[in-house]
Amino acid sequence: MIEILNEPMYDIFMSKCADAKKSIKLCAPFVKSDIVENILDSKGSKARLSLVTNVNLMSFCKKSSDLEALDKLLNADNRVYTYSRLHAKYYIFDDKYAIITSANLTSSGLKKNYEYGVVLSNLDKVRTIVSDYRNLCHDDLTGKITRQHIQKIQDILDTLPPVPKYEVPDIELDTSENDDYIFDDGPEIIRKNLAG
Template identity: 35%
Template structure:
């Protein structure tokens, strides 16, 4: 199928599920693969690694939030598989796109995540683009975001270990709730209610953190609003100075530790000096 864009035509093929065979064929026949998917499951990660060329280079952009793993929307194991196989895995909390790029020649843009539901079982619809100029622009956009250290962070084995430790402490009888969080503050920033707040128990987090991480987490947890400003944490710098008398740059340390909590998928950066907690104080 050809679509006209200005004075040029672009080859597009509409793909609906099951799309797994088309997807794996792209995996088998490419040497550079760029994936952007908020959710990813271990079975699809295994399929990609089993079907790719040995020399293929893979980069993965995903949205790393504790609640995604708590609700089983994503698998820690999937990210482990990739990291163990030298895949560059990065976290972009704002990610919603599902874009898969192969060798700068083909791109699959779809409504489906890298899950069996997204590629096979659900009704999903997408387009396979065979136009090199368009794919080149998509690749450029992907790499622009992927290498933006202000918005994107590397997912490490240490981060996965801490997340697993938190989830291992969730009581078996604890049920998953799908409650919508309230818009408590900063409504003018258009922060919408979401289903991404972890409610596996705050103690599962505190028992998995230590040192500065735990101190900053406890301070943030005691802030009554879900969205908070950096100054609210700065207000406790005298208390932190008492806990850590050897540190002479408390404000810089606070910013560093907030970044650490962000890497762990526990808080989200909203705006300059503004953050959102990604857990429920229960």
């Protein structure tokens, strides 16, 4: 079965975390500490948790991701992996349900932004996703993060100057429909002008 997710998915996501008895597998390039706390608070005590993310200094400098989030996961005896080319966002619960989505593990992604995704419960499809997740964890380009790595990254971050914040002016957008910007002459004129 496939369920469409076209509204903020925080409640559904946390419900799946709470219902998980054995495992939660997370894959997202951006991870924030408040969401990790919520996951750890809501998940069953026996559910093993692992995360594949993109450990990137610039993401931590810009506060797109929180190093503290990874530290919290490791302190709770969970596994954290890094894959530098990660863009995928998917989450697997007890190898029975999977969420594939555009949402990162951030408050904006799960609670505020317009994101889109699906919840899958078809076991054949979920098994394929689980297999892909395991392959990603064991890929030659994937590294396992330890608490020592977290400390080294924090030491580097402590030496960097803060990223400057810029004020962005409010811009009034014209949301009125303007047909002058809509092409409606049909494909023939395009073909005619593109023909060599």
